Amino acid sequence: MNPLNKHYIYFIGIGGIGMSALAFYAKETGHKVAGYDKTETQLTQKLSAKGITVIYKDEIALVDAQFLNPKETLVVFTPAIPESSNLLNYFKSEGFEILKRSELLGRLSAETKCLAVGGTHGKTTTSTLLAHLLKHSGMKITAILGGISQNYDTNLILDGTDALVVEADEYDRSFLRLHPYYAAVTSTDADHLDIYKTDDELQKAFQQFTAKIVAGGKVFVHEDLSLSGIRYGFGENADYRIANLSIQEGIYQFDIQTPDKIHTNFKSQLPGKHNLLNTLLAFAMAYEWGVSADKLRDGIQSFKGVERRFAFHIKTANQIYIDDYAHHPSEIAAVREALESFYPNKVKTVIFQPHLFSRTQDFGDAFARELAAFNQVILLEIYPAREHPIPGIDAKWLLDKIDHTHKKILTKEALLQNIKKDTTEILITLGAGDISTLVEPIKNILLS
Numbered sequence: 001m002n003p004l005n006k007h008y009i010y011f012i013g014i015g016g017i018g019m020s021a022l023a024f025y026a027k028e029t030g031h032k033v034a035g036y037d038k039t040e041t042q043l044t045q046k047l048s049a050k051g052i053t054v055i056y057k058d059e060i061a062l063v064d065a066q067f068l069n070p071k072e073t074l075v076v077f078t079p080a081i082p083e084s085s086n087l088l089n090y091f092k093s094e095g096f097e098i099l100k101r102s103e104l105l106g107r108l109s110a111e112t113k114c115l116a117v118g119g120t121h122g123k124t125t126t127s128t129l130l131a132h133l134l135k136h137s138g139m140k141i142t143a144i145l146g147g148i149s150q151n152y153d154t155n156l157i158l159d160g161t162d163a164l165v166v167e168a169d170e171y172d173r174s175f176l177r178l179h180p181y182y183a184a185v186t187s188t189d190a191d192h193l194d195i196y197k198t199d200d201e202l203q204k205a206f207q208q209f210t211a212k213i214v215a216g217g218k219v220f221v222h223e224d225l226s227l228s229g230i231r232y233g234f235g236e237n238a239d240y241r242i243a244n245l246s247i248q249e250g251i252y253q254f255d256i257q258t259p260d261k262i263h264t265n266f267k268s269q270l271p272g273k274h275n276l277l278n279t280l281l282a283f284a285m286a287y288e289w290g291v292s293a294d295k296l297r298d299g300i301q302s303f304k305g306v307e308r309r310f311a312f313h314i315k316t317a318n319q320i321y322i323d324d325y326a327h328h329p330s331e332i333a334a335v336r337e338a339l340e341s342f343y344p345n346k347v348k349t350v351i352f353q354p355h356l357f358s359r360t361q362d363f364g365d366a367f368a369r370e371l372a373a374f375n376q377v378i379l380l381e382i383y384p385a386r387e388h389p390i391p392g393i394d395a396k397w398l399l400d401k402i403d404h405t406h407k408k409i410l411t412k413e414a415l416l417q418n419i420k421k422d423t424t425e426i427l428i429t430l431g432a433g434d435i436s437t438l439v440e441p442i443k444n445i446l447l448s
Contacts, residue, residue: 016080017146139162240284
């Protein structure tokens with residue numbers, strides 16, 4: 001499984017979670033790898049530690065000369081890179097072979113049996129758990145993940161070619177370039193309307209994704225979706241469903257009904273019913289693949305989770321601090337449900353950094369409704385990512401929509417000062433932007 005047809009691979013936007021996994025893959029399979037990103041992060045530091053040169057200025061003069069031969073270098077870029085990029089435009093003008101990240105992942109998926117997990121929510125946790133279950137069962141797999149597995153401290157598992165596990169990203173219609181043997185869809189809530197324009201177009205894209213399975217493949221879908229396939233959920237008509245659910249000492253205990261029998265005594269430490277559904281889907285895919293329920297039971301119990309997916313940073317009798325990637329109203333609702341299930345009587349403060357002006361505008365009322373259910377709401381300014389500002393759409397616009405007495409907007413600096421004086425029992429940071437850079441400072445303040 002090595003369709004990288006050049007010895008040198010240059011990644012523009014190498015620090016992204018999906019791009020870095022491909023960069024690690026290219027390096028581990030014997031290629032010379034380098035790349036650019038605008039900001040140094042823990043991920044780019046890990047890339048550098050692997051011998052991958054990363055530059056932080058969009059200047060071709062900084063690129064090592066060995067990567068400047070069009071006959072020997074493949075260029076990979078992420079859609080987050082602006083069209084004005086000096087590096088991207090240089091490589092285009094000089095005739096280099098250039099692929100989007102999704103096109104490279106599509107090449108890889110065509111080389112082996114690909115298990116692709118899609119959906120507007122839950123795909124990172126589900127694909128990471130699926131990879132863990134298959135690896136734990138003894139299969140030799142490759143997994144290119146959209147998050148850092150806490151079991152393996154990486155977003156790449158490179159053990160063999162029994163299967164390729166990937167996260168199927170709907171952004172930019174990326175998942176339509178995959179060649180899935182198994183295709184799963186967790187949810188199809190309206191999102192990425194900057195790309196799809198309407199919810200109908202998003203739904204059509206998911207239909208196209210599930211139609212792409214290769215001969216002999218299978219489709220797995222949540223029970224509430226109109227898509228056809230093997231259904232999973234809590235309902236009586238689901239092919240795979242959770243049964244006899246309880247919470248014992250902060251851990252879910254449950255049984256799983258499959259099409260042929262009921263399997264008992266499963267345990268999961270991932271909070272929230274959304275994570276139970278993620279777990280059920282990963283189980284169903286692995287079970288259909290042929291892994292025994294006994295091996296899956298052990299794998300589920302030993303799964304630690306994914307960084308920035310309901311990640312506990314402090315968990316004591318007096319104080320809890322959780323960080324999560326949630327950046328859509330449905331994801332915030334899922335986080336809140338998990339908190340209420342395990343900590344119903346504790347005071348909860350949410351710190352939210354909206355991600356994208358367009359998403360904030362599209363879902364402003366829904367964001368306001370979900371945030372208002374916390375005891376205290378703190379907003380950071382909108383993280384723009386790839387977008388230019390939209391006049392009138394900012395954190396103040398969103399704050400005004402939140403029907404709450406205890407709400408405010410803070411800068412990052414003011415936030416850290418505020419936390420020194422805060423006595424909230426549960427603190428949670430949410431967002432897909434650079435709010436993650438505040439996790440360690442917040443943790444240090446709370447523990448001081």
